[in-house]
Amino acid sequence: MKRLFLLLSLFLVSPLLAAQDLFMVRSQLPFPEAMSVLQQSIGESGFHISRVQRVDIGLTKSGYKTDKYRIVFFGDLDELHSVSDRHPDLIPYLPLKIAIFAENGETLLLASSFKHLRPFYTSPDLLQKFDRWESAIREILERVRVAE
Amino acid sequence: MVLILLPLSTVSVAGSGEGAVLYRQNCSVCHGVDGDGGVGIPLNLPDFLAVASDDYLRNTLRDGRPGRVMPAFTSLSDAEVEAIIGYIRSWSGQEAPVYHKHALHGDVQHGRQLFEQHCTACHGNRGQGGTGTGVTFSRPREAPVMAPALDNPGFQDSVSDAMLKATLLRGRKGTPMPSIASLGLKEKDADDLVAYLRTLKIESLAGDSEALEPVIRYESEYDLEQTLENLKQAVVGRNFRVIREQYLDQGLAAEGEEDKHRVILYFCNFAFLNDALAIDPRVGLFLPCRITLIETEHGVQLMSINPKNLSRLFNNSELDRYCEQMHDLYAEIMEDATL
Numbered sequence: 245m246k247r248l249f250l251l252l253s254l255f256l257v258s259p260l261l262a263a264q265d266l267f268m269v270r271s272q273l274p275f276p277e278a279m280s281v282l283q284q285s286i287g288e289s290g291f292h293i294s295r296v297q298r299v300d301i302g303l304t305k306s307g308y309k310t311d312k313y314r315i316v317f318f319g320d321l322d323e324l325h326s327v328s329d330r331h332p333d334l335i336p337y338l339p340l341k342i343a344i345f346a347e348n349g350e351t352l353l354l355a356s357s358f359k360h361l362r363p364f365y366t367s368p369d370l371l372q373k374f375d376r377w378e379s380a381i382r383e384i385l386e387r388v389r390v391a392e
Numbered sequence: 393m394v395l396i397l398l399p400l401s402t403v404s405v406a407g408s409g410e411g412a413v414l415y416r417q418n419c420s421v422c423h424g425v426d427g428d429g430g431v432g433i434p435l436n437l438p439d440f441l442a443v444a445s446d447d448y449l450r451n452t453l454r455d456g457r458p459g460r461v462m463p464a465f466t467s468l469s470d471a472e473v474e475a476i477i478g479y480i481r482s483w484s485g486q487e488a489p490v491y492h493k494h495a496l497h498g499d500v501q502h503g504r505q506l507f508e509q510h511c512t513a514c515h516g517n518r519g520q521g522g523t524g525t526g527v528t529f530s531r532p533r534e535a536p537v538m539a540p541a542l543d544n545p546g547f548q549d550s551v552s553d554a555m556l557k558a559t560l561l562r563g564r565k566g567t568p569m570p571s572i573a574s575l576g577l578k579e580k581d582a583d584d585l586v587a588y589l590r591t592l593k594i595e596s597l598a599g600d601s602e603a604l605e606p607v608i609r610y611e612s613e614y615d616l617e618q619t620l621e622n623l624k625q626a627v628v629g630r631n632f633r634v635i636r637e638q639y640l641d642q643g644l645a646a647e648g649e650e651d652k653h654r655v656i657l658y659f660c661n662f663a664f665l666n667d668a669l670a671i672d673p674r675v676g677l678f679l680p681c682r683i684t685l686i687e688t689e690h691g692v693q694l695m696s697i698n699p700k701n702l703s704r705l706f707n708n709s710e711l712d713r714y715c716e717q718m719h720d721l722y723a724e725i726m727e728d729a730t731l
Contacts, residue, residue, distance in 0.1 A: 265463075265705035266674070270421040270430075294643030297658075297680055299665075302635065306662035310669070311530035315679050321644040328640065328654065333607050335640060335654065335684050336697045343676025347430055347530050352421065356677050360701050363603040 265359050267381055269389040271351040275312040275344070278351035278388055282316060282344060285387040289380045291318040294339050311346040318342070323373075331370060337361065340377060342384070353388055355381045411479025414472050418465060422526070427483055431673060432462065433526035433537055439564040441484035443555055445491055449477045451550035459709035460541050461525055461672070491554035495590070496583050503581075503588025510575055511585075514539035514568055519592040523710065524670050531669065537567045548593040556589060557582045604701040608719065610726040612685075612692040616655065619685055619692045619729060623657055626728035627683075630721060632659040635680060653687040672711045678702060678718070683726060694729060696722045 271278040286293055297315040304310060319339035328335050343354045358374035365371060416425065423429060427436030434440070453473050456464035465473070481488055508517070515521060521541030540547060560582040563571030572582055612619040624634055639645075640654035658680045668675045678699055686693045699715035699722070706712075 265707075266677075268421045268674070270425065272425065292644055294641075295638075299676065299679055302660060303662055303666060303669075306666075308662060308666040309532050310666075313530070313669075313676065315676055317643070319644055321641060324641055324644060325651070332686055332688075332693075333609070333695065335686060336607050336682065336695050338640065339644070341677070343674070343679070345530060345673065345676065347528070347673075348424075348428070350425075352430070352673075354674050354676060356702065356705060360603075360704055361606050364606055 265357055267355045267357060267378075267385055269353050269385045270347075271353065271388050271391065273351055273388075273391060274349060275346035275351050278353070278391075279312075279314065279316075279344060281388045281391040282342065282353065282384070285384045286316070286318045286342075288387065289384050291320055291340070291380070293318045300345075313343075313345040316342045316344060327370070327373065331365070331367075334361070340381070342381070351388075353385050355385065410472075411475035411477075411482070414468070414476050415479045418468070419476065422461075427480065429527040429537065431525045431528075433540070434566065435480055436483045437564060437566045438484060439562055439566070441481065442486065443489060443558040443562055445552065445555055446477050446481075446488045447491075447552065448550050448555055449480065450474075452546065453477075455546045455549060456707070457541070457544050457546040459707060459712075460521070460544055460546070461706070461708050462546070463707055464546075489555070489558065491552045491558070493552055493554075496553040496557060496586050498580075498583035498585070498587030500584070500587045500591060503584035503586070504591075506577065506581055506585050507588050510572070510577075515542050519543040519589065525672055525708075528673055530673065539568070542589055543592040543594045545593055545595065548590070553586050553590070556586045560585055604698055604704070606698055606701045608696050608698050608722050608726065610694045610723075610730045612694060612730040614692065614730070616653070616685060616687040616692050619694065620655060620657065622729040622731075623683060623685065623694065623725070626725045627657065627659045629728065630661075630725055632661045632681065632725075634659050640684065655685045656682055657685070658682050668711075668714050671714060672706060672708050674706060675711065678715075681718075681722075683722065683729075694726045696726070 271281070273281065283293060293316060295317045297317070299313040299315060300310045303313070317339045318341070324338055328338060341355070345352055357378055362371065362374060419432070421430075422432035423435050428434055450473055452462070453465050453468065453476065456462045468476075507519075516539075519542035521544070522539035524538050527537050559569075560572045561579065563569050563574065572585070612622075614622060620637070627634055634657065636658040638656050638658075639650035639652060640656055642650050645651070659682075660680050665679070668678075678697070683694055683696045686695065699718040700712070703712050703715035
């Protein structure tokens with residue numbers, strides 16, 4: 245039922261998101277809860293988290309004030325190897341990532357589409373991969389957006 | 393699946409909460425669920441809703457603000473735009489103001505003098521607006537709300553002279569924008585200011601649409617180990633701090649089984665980062681600064697993203713300028729490392 249709701253939700257917003265260059269959602273959950281849902285959601289889409297960069301820690305240690313701000317890197321090992329072998333110039337964009345940051349008791353999450361990369365590639369396999377990644381990212385973000 | 397979902401979709405969009413649903417889907421991420429603002433400016437301020445006409449909101453949704461973060465929502469239907477406006481309007485419970493469309497006549501020179509005297513501190517000497525995005529609750533900043541770019545073509549095409557005048561006369565509580573009456577100015581001065589503001593319009597802030605190479609790439613004549621050492625020195629030489637060195641697949645591959653020929657060097661200049669976050673809190677997608685070394689049978693390559701390419705997605709001309717700097721820094725660092 246939950247999956248159906250997510251699919252329905254994605255279906256309803258997909259024409260809007262498809263036109264966007266960035267995928268961005270607001271979760272009304274506080275940062276720790278939203279981060280937890282994000283990590284679970286990444287796993288549900290078949291990816292593994294490789295690392296979390298704690299941007300806010302580095303900033304505060306350097307004397308700057310900021311609320312929580314993290315970058316979550318994730319991917320699939322086989323996919324990472326196959327794509328980076330066939331298209332090494334994509335390596336700087338891998339693994340995939342989602343930025344997550346606190347904002348006034350809520351949480352914003354942000355990921356990039358692959359619109360800026362598409363003009364440079366013609367391989368149908370890779371373009372399908374971009375489609376799949378975009379779809380997965382939207383699914384991941386939507387799960388966090390609707391989580392209560 | 394489509395056959396099943398289409399009727400549900402129609403019901404949802406046609407439902408009584410259509411505006412609320414559409415607002416949540418399209419606007420709340422930046423403007424806040426209740427219109428308090430965030431990456432976008434606050435929309436729920438009574439003084440804003442009292443002077444913002446439906447035409448203004450409609451044109452703003454349709455055209456956005458080129459180069460100033462707010463995108464153009466071209467995929468929304470007319471009915472969807474009206475539903476969103478209706479929802480925003482419901483926050484005030486007041487009727488939308490309706491303005492005549494003809495131009496006001498004023499003394500441009502006097503308007504310029506008044507602008508330079510009273511407005512430039514927030515709106516900039518050319519009306520280019522404040523630095524950063526709408527409001528932010530996550531970090532300190534100079535102004536509670538970013539002053540709008542009065543020269544922006546999206547703004548200039550959306551706002552009528554009469555609405556500009558109404559804003560000047562009323563001011564906007566909850567922001568630094570005062571009523572001009574509180575500054576000792578008269579209604580005629582508002583006409584003069586409006587006449588001057590109309591001279592500020594620029595062509596466009598949006599970057600050109602030509603596709604830019606997605607990566608910056610350099611070849612190294614050194615082996616991987618030496619190139620990495622050179623890279624670290626180059627990074628430090630540019631006032632960045634090395635924060636991490638790892639294999640590309642580290643964290644995904646089993647420990648000890650990583651591909652040792654693909655190495656990432658992460659680095660950061662926190663002052664630079666802090667400035668970038670003040671310009672646009674979405675810069676996380678550029679973080680952390682990173683150069684990847686790839687060793688093949690043909691030698692060692694260094695690669696980074698091209699920030700100028702990625703920046704195109706953000707509709708933020710200030711960020712574009714930062715990304716030009718970042719592009720040059722990446723190139724200089726890689727050049728230093730491969731000399």
